[in-house]
Amino acid sequence: MTDGLVDFTMPSLGSDMEAGTLVEWLVRPRDKVKRGDIVAVVETQKGAIEIEVFEDGEIAEILVEPGQKVPVGTPLARVRKGVPASAAAEAVAAAAAPPPPRAPAPEPKVVAPRRKEGRVLASPAARELARSLGVDLAKIEGSGPGGAIVRADIVGRATAPEEKKPIGLDLAAMREAISAAMARSKREIPHYYLQHQIDVTPSEEWLARTNAGRQPADRLLFAVVAMKAVALALKRFPQFNGFWREGKFEPAAAVHVGLAIAIRGGGLAAPALHDVDRLSLDELMTRLRDLVPRMRAGRIRGSEMADATITVSSLGERGVEALFGVIYPPQVALVGFGTIVRRPWLTENEVRARSVVTITLAADHRVSDGHAGALFLDEIGKLVQEPEKL
Amino acid sequence: MTDGLVDFTMPSLGSDMEAGTLVEWLVRPRDKVKRGDIVAVVETQKGAIEIEVFEDGEIAEILVEPGQKVPVGTPLARVRKGVPASAAAEAVAAAAAPPPPRAPAPEPKVVAPRRKEGRVLASPAARELARSLGVDLAKIEGSGPGGAIVRADIVGRATAPEEKKPIGLDLAAMREAISAAMARSKREIPHYYLQHQIDVTPSEEWLARTNAGRQPADRLLFAVVAMKAVALALKRFPQFNGFWREGKFEPAAAVHVGLAIAIRGGGLAAPALHDVDRLSLDELMTRLRDLVPRMRAGRIRGSEMADATITVSSLGERGVEALFGVIYPPQVALVGFGTIVRRPWLTENEVRARSVVTITLAADHRVSDGHAGALFLDEIGKLVQEPEKL
């Protein structure tokens, strides 16, 4: 069956998704594709999401046209399997992939928005994306060959000044999707909560020392320490990593940590960082720097939306001390990190000013109980205090 | 009617139990029984549970044979009421009761597992229990007359070394029962939560002083101070002690405190200690020492499983600071004690290192409100600080 035709279908990008609208094809019939290539953009309640193909092969036929809304599982295209990836496929992949990080060389001058007579120089994919997002190409600065506008230029750039809203994200629809998932969660999942405070002064000092010798592009944030600690603790406490499906717990083999990201204007999403337990802090930071702006710009991949095995919610620097969250179904746990605060604290039986963070756990009582939860949270606390070992 | 026949029925050992399997009779027809005697063992989702008779009398007829699964309320036997308890009944009770504590005399040597030619010396009840638990009698050391194996020897002893799992408890079934009860709780009970921190240094010091003069067998744990404080506070705040049934609150006359006990391997149960408000700390400790190992070994009595009027969950020494739990229906409150931590604390307007515990209350908002809950939690906090008065 290596040369047979297979269906490429509308994927499920979360347990609450029933249908999606095909916004844009990034491939045409006879294009070669490789597993993992982004081939289409789909509009869901969570915003515009890039979807990947899971076979090497060639696009045989397009079945659904841009603008059509179809249920999850509907064939969108037919792929002829086993056609070896060629230069054509590489080109498609390159056009769709995120831009390589730019070299940290100072740019000479502010370039005024280019406005040329006639047609603006832009790639077809960028043109299509701009159309679907309602972005005016004439106001975008191109970073491609010869100053051409590529997809990456559109995402994250300002639209016309009079439209002050995030690009590519329908906040109202996103809020509705969150509403549905959260209401379902509290109706079905018996949440219990645990709370613990730990001294993260050593962790902060280690980060400050590490970052002092680095350029901004290579600096680490506390969030990656937190995520890695959770991922490693999960290896000892697997009952918090996985899904509740059809009346029973399915532990997950991999650790994909969903990071709750607030979208300015009121949105929220928790895309997954994959295999967090196996990445170094530097690798994790690279992934995070790629993910957050893409998420905020609405350029998120299907697999990132659908397969988080646990969620971490961090209140960052300007929040409050503790949060007691709502588990994202079908997951079974959510770990919350409050804002780091300065507090009087005992170290070696003396009172000193220290940086303290409150870690909380919301977990599904159908799967785990307070005793296991306490040991899990305690383990996270210990790991966070020794970032140099993560 | 004092000499009439009454039915002894399959009891309800929790609101989620629908049926049970009769595993073993500890009595035969014409045996004399006293109220409170353990007369049978029943297998439920929570494990093998010993059930008691509630009448003085004589077993007239056995209606359900071992191995049969019957719904709650099904007559298991007929008891002829009013027959005075005789020596025969005493003998039955003695065989079924937990063994008396052994004298603290050093035993000379480790006894290797006895393996005799032919039949191992064991009481019929022990033999039956071993069969139902899959325990190999040849590997058990007997403590009965002439080295005979009695029921108590089987429970809590290692099975064959290759079977490293708790004895007598079906953890998967237990987990299922918890799942159902917890999901129902959060669906039906509107939980509210309160949290309070108190300085328990005086309490810890009192326990240390008290225990310093005692042998290990007579020492007290903080858990009994916590339970007694909750029980006494309930006398002033009866709206947290009882059951929500058929749309209204039924206050309980007695204070039976369910203590959440974690079972290694992932189980959880909250068997009741009866009349906690009327027991001294020493009496409570004796009951607790009897209950915890029995619970972990799966030898729990029906009344202990079914009739807790409130639950106390204590995270012990290796946990975290605070827990916000799920009320066990049809109860209406759960009190949580976090791990005792050392914190800078104000005493007489000076900052000092003190031992601090976070007490939490989860309560049913259909029955009580935050104001009453706060007074109740505050009262518990005050009582915990003066253990010498408990």
Added chain:
Amino acid sequence: MNETEIRAIFLQELGNIAPEMDLQRLDAYADLREALDIDSMDLLNLMTALHRRLGVNIPELDYPKLMNLDGALRYLGDRLK
């Protein structure tokens, strides 16, 4: 590089991080994190962009000096003199 150029680059990079905010009306002394709802990741991206655009490597210890428009322009002006 003159003050106007620094200001233009700084505002452009701020705009890239918070594209939906109206920077025309930004108070010169308002805390940028509060005014623009900027978190630590946004801040790091801003510092990375300033490093790329202006060649100024701003250490973490100096971040507080850039927490409003006025302070940021003065800091960058001093470093680019």
Added chain:
Amino acid sequence: MNETEIRAIFLQELGNIAPEMDLQRLDAYADLREALDIDSMDLLNLMTALHRRLGVNIPELDYPKLMNLDGALRYLGDRLK
């Protein structure tokens, strides 16, 4: 009482408290509470059993010295000399 006998009794009583744990593989320096998931009630039962079996009355203040296998055997050996 020799070291082998003390070890056998200690492991037997530990086994009574955590029957489902494999004590053959227990690290001599691992914290018993963590390795065996032992709580304060388990600990008290262990101390009570050691008192009964060996006649050694271990005060609460000494509990920390028995928190791993190596420490426990040394402590009991010293007390039984």
